Amino acid sequence: MSNPGFSARKPQAGRRVVSAIVVLILVMASVFTLFPIYMGVLNSLKSEGDMLNNILSFPSRLEFGNYADAFEKTEFMRSLVNTVAVAVIGLAGIILFASMAGYKMSRTPGKASGFLFGLFVLSMLIPFHSIMITLVKISKELSVQGSTFGLGIIYIGLGVSMAIFLYHGFVKSIPRDLDEAAVVDGCGEIRLFFVVVFPLLLPVTATIAILNLLWMWNDFLLPLLMLTDSDDYTLLLSTNMLFGEYNNDWSAILASLVLAMLPVILMYILLQKYILDGIADGAIKS
Amino acid sequence: MRITKKRKQTLVLLAFVFPALLFYAVFMLAPAFGGIGYSLTDWNGLNPTYRWVGFANYTEALTEDPFFIDSVWFTLKFVAFMVVLQNGISILLAVLIESRGRSKVWFRTIFFMPNMISMIIAGFMWLFIFTKVVSYIAEHARIGLLDQSWIGDPDFSFYAILVVSLWGGVGYLMVIYIAAIQSVPRQLKEAAAIDGATAIQTFRNITLPMIYPAITIGIFLTLNSSFKVYETVYALTGGGPGRATQAIALNIVEEAFSFNSRYGYASAKAMILFLIVFAITIVQLRFMKNREVEA
Numbered sequence: 173m174s175n176p177g178f179s180a181r182k183p184q185a186g187r188r189v190v191s192a193i194v195v196l197i198l199v200m201a202s203v204f205t206l207f208p209i210y211m212g213v214l215n216s217l218k219s220e221g222d223m224l225n226n227i228l229s230f231p232s233r234l235e236f237g238n239y240a241d242a243f244e245k246t247e248f249m250r251s252l253v254n255t256v257a258v259a260v261i262g263l264a265g266i267i268l269f270a271s272m273a274g275y276k277m278s279r280t281p282g283k284a285s286g287f288l289f290g291l292f293v294l295s296m297l298i299p300f301h302s303i304m305i306t307l308v309k310i311s312k313e314l315s316v317q318g319s320t321f322g323l324g325i326i327y328i329g330l331g332v333s334m335a336i337f338l339y340h341g342f343v344k345s346i347p348r349d350l351d352e353a354a355v356v357d358g359c360g361e362i363r364l365f366f367v368v369v370f371p372l373l374l375p376v377t378a379t380i381a382i383l384n385l386l387w388m389w390n391d392f393l394l395p396l397l398m399l400t401d402s403d404d405y406t407l408l409l410s411t412n413m414l415f416g417e418y419n420n421d422w423s424a425i426l427a428s429l430v431l432a433m434l435p436v437i438l439m440y441i442l443l444q445k446y447i448l449d450g451i452a453d454g455a456i457k458s
Numbered sequence: 459m460r461i462t463k464k465r466k467q468t469l470v471l472l473a474f475v476f477p478a479l480l481f482y483a484v485f486m487l488a489p490a491f492g493g494i495g496y497s498l499t500d501w502n503g504l505n506p507t508y509r510w511v512g513f514a515n516y517t518e519a520l521t522e523d524p525f526f527i528d529s530v531w532f533t534l535k536f537v538a539f540m541v542v543l544q545n546g547i548s549i550l551l552a553v554l555i556e557s558r559g560r561s562k563v564w565f566r567t568i569f570f571m572p573n574m575i576s577m578i579i580a581g582f583m584w585l586f587i588f589t590k591v592v593s594y595i596a597e598h599a600r601i602g603l604l605d606q607s608w609i610g611d612p613d614f615s616f617y618a619i620l621v622v623s624l625w626g627g628v629g630y631l632m633v634i635y636i637a638a639i640q641s642v643p644r645q646l647k648e649a650a651a652i653d654g655a656t657a658i659q660t661f662r663n664i665t666l667p668m669i670y671p672a673i674t675i676g677i678f679l680t681l682n683s684s685f686k687v688y689e690t691v692y693a694l695t696g697g698g699p700g701r702a703t704q705a706i707a708l709n710i711v712e713e714a715f716s717f718n719s720r721y722g723y724a725s726a727k728a729m730i731l732f733l734i735v736f737a738i739t740i741v742q743l744r745f746m747k748n749r750e751v752e753a
Contacts, residue, residue: 190657194554195561201551202568205625209571211591212583227594269478276474284468288475295486297739299686301707302732303489305714305725306496310488329485332478361470390576392689397715408578415582422586429579436574444567447574451630452637455675 209433216426223423238427245417246410246428247402252435254320255406258395259388261324266331266384267377273332274339275369279351289340292333300330300393308397318400326398327388335380338454342376343369382443382450389436407432497726503719515726525701526727529709530734532616533685536705539620540627540684545676548628549669552635553661566636570629577626581693584622585609588694612702615695619703623690627683631676638672639665674746681742685735706731 215223216238218231225232242248273292277285307326308317316322350372351364370377395406402413411432418425440447497515501508519526551569555562572580588608595601608618642665650660688707691697697704697712704712710731714724 191557194557198551198554198558198561198565202565205568205572205629208580208583208587208625209575211587215586223590227591265481269481273475273478276471280467280471282468285471288471288479291487292478292482295482295490297736298486298490299682299728299732299735301686301688301710302728303486303493305710305721305728306489306492307485308715309721310484310492314484325481326485329481329483332482333486336478365474386574390574390578392576392578392692393711408576411582412578422590425582426586429583432579433575436576437571440571440574448566448570448633451570451573451633455630455634455679456637456672 212426213430215423216430218423220421220423235423238423239431241424242414242428242431245424246407246414246431247405248407248410248431250403251405251407251410254404255389255408255435257320258324258327258406259385261321262327262331262388263381263384265325265328266335267380269328270332270335270380271339271370271373271377272365274336275343275365275373277336278340278343279348289336292336295333296337304393304397311398317398318404320399320404320406323395323398323404326394327384330394331384331387335384338376338380339373342373346372378446379450379453382447383454386436386447407435493725493728496722497729499722500720501722501725503721508722511722515723516730518723519727519730525704526706526709528701529704529706530730532702532704533687533706536616536620536623536687537681537684540623541677541680543620544624544627544631544680544684545673547624548631548676549635549673551628551632552639553665555632556636556639557657566633569632572626573629575626577622577689578693580626581622581690584618584625585694588618609695610699612699615699615703619687619691619694622694623684623687626690627680631679634676634679635669635672638669642668670746670749674743677742677746678739681735681739685731685738 211227214230215227217234217236219233219235219237222232222235273288277289311317311322311326316325346369351369390408392408392412395409396412399405399409402410405413411428414428415425418428496508498510498512499508500511500515551565555565555569558565592608606614608614646664646668647660650664655663686707687705688711691703691705691708695703697708701709706727710724710727713727714721
């Protein structure tokens, strides 16, 4: 080390070459990742003829008509409101009910609580396709099929077990003294939970909110099976319907795809750090 | 006094668990157990009544339904490719990104982005790439290799589905692997570097064994998601041409909701899917947990 001679220089140069190769690979992978999104946005701004002329070039004239068309045909605002409504109902139910159940099962010793916890965890291996046929039948009988509210309710049933699992684990890391002190103060069970415990669960609540929001927002099959009236369609269903109707008019289809992506991309830009942390956290704990 | 306290505790437990349990029982447990029951009947959408047929649906699915059997093989092949490639590429990206300085945040952000987008939307977007853009490039740059019928020819559409699934799934596992690599103690790597280990040696002898638990998770997640592959195939090929790219999930949905409405029969297929996923996952977890202990 004290004598940086000729021999020490060689690994230095070698390291630089390796570093350049690494950067090259990462840049190429980034280009590959962004390419379809970039092409989609680019061609959504072209007229049909402009697209056929040169698919890779910039639009010769910006064509916003595709967007106006897609916005209207997918009833964008209504679909967006429907999607938000489903997600809000699902998320509120999952967070409220799972936090209560996860907390109490974690704090109560004994067989009953162990059995209940096992019952919830049981379903985490069952693929959705194995329950969907009977789920459709049950939903019809309970008349929750065919409404955004009903869809939100179903998501609660499907989403609670994973959330309970995460809450259950997290509560163990909170010292018992905190809630026991409150009990001594004469705080009722319900008040204790909402005033003292629930705020402490915030980190895991954030993780659960992100995971479930992404799941419900991007889920296609369940809404497809449950929503029958196009007035109730979520963003994905409206986009899917438009795709079927436009059949090869790509510039219009691409505009609708970009519109459908817009909310999640915006969310990603705003909440990126929380989303990435939440994903890593959720996966490692489950 | 003691007993009443315990009883009160149980009552409070039930009160807290009840709302979650109610929704869970109605929309998860009941359909799961109901599905087992219906898979043993000839229930369909047309007749109001149905009768018990024992395991007839299962034997029919496994012996007399070539489309279902093809869909099982197609899915198994897809899963095998996904397990190897998705985990391999994610680990590679995670290691390369972690070797970077400030730019690592940018790369991480870019590679995760596809996970934000529904595979239905992404699938349609890729359909545009495969049918319009790739042929344009192949024609103008004269790259014969690219000039294939990526969607129309089943030999190639398998790879189209694979590419899109990897595009959509790699970032998720990469985030998990990055977290695992970051938890490898720095001293271990430094000690290896002082001992003159090359980067590849350090990776193989230190990083890889240390992130083994993350690989167990990564493979588990890949198995779980790729057996259920639906949206990507629906958007790209719709299962076609013919039924050449029909994954199990598409076969079940078609059986139940498209034309025959054979709910009982489709439920049996759904149970077979569950049993395959369950068996393979259990074997994988057993096998990898054992190796984890050794490592």
